[in-house]
Amino acid sequence: MNRDIKQTLAVWQGGLQFEARANSNIPVRIDGDSKNGVGPMEMILMGLAGCTGGDVIEILRKKRQTVSQFEVRVTGHRAEEHPRKYTDIEVVYTITGQNVDPAAVERAIELSENKYCSVSATLKGVATITSRYEIRETEPEVVLA
Secondary structure, X not given: OOOOOOOOEEEEEEOOEEEEEOOOOOOEEEEOOOOOOEOHHHHHHHHHHXXXXXXXXXXXXXXXXXXXXXXXXXXXXXXXXXOOOXXXXXXXXXXXXXXXXXXXXXXXHHHXXXXXXXXXXXXXXXXXXXXXXXXXXOOOOOOOO
């Protein structure tokens, strides 16, 4: 199958719940009430976090940055009126490591947002996306002889 073609099948499980599978064939429970599964709008934010997060950590590794922990928090604000689409999305990257170069982080985020992350590119025409980052320094390991 062409990897540029994505397909999802969602099978109704009752109520507003579906079991969905995409090309990976990994089941995901989607629940329109967000009680017994991930809500559809939550999945969009999760997709953005995973997409940009994967880009940023890969770029930081290529730049030989010592990252021990990495988190991407995405917050979406929705319109009051239906269809209640996202209007504003904030992405916060928290990078923990030793001597992480802020310029490397800024460049990695910029490349993800403007070149690599297809989810970000898809959402840009719909919502205003802003981002910021925080670097947390870890202490070097002390080796006792």
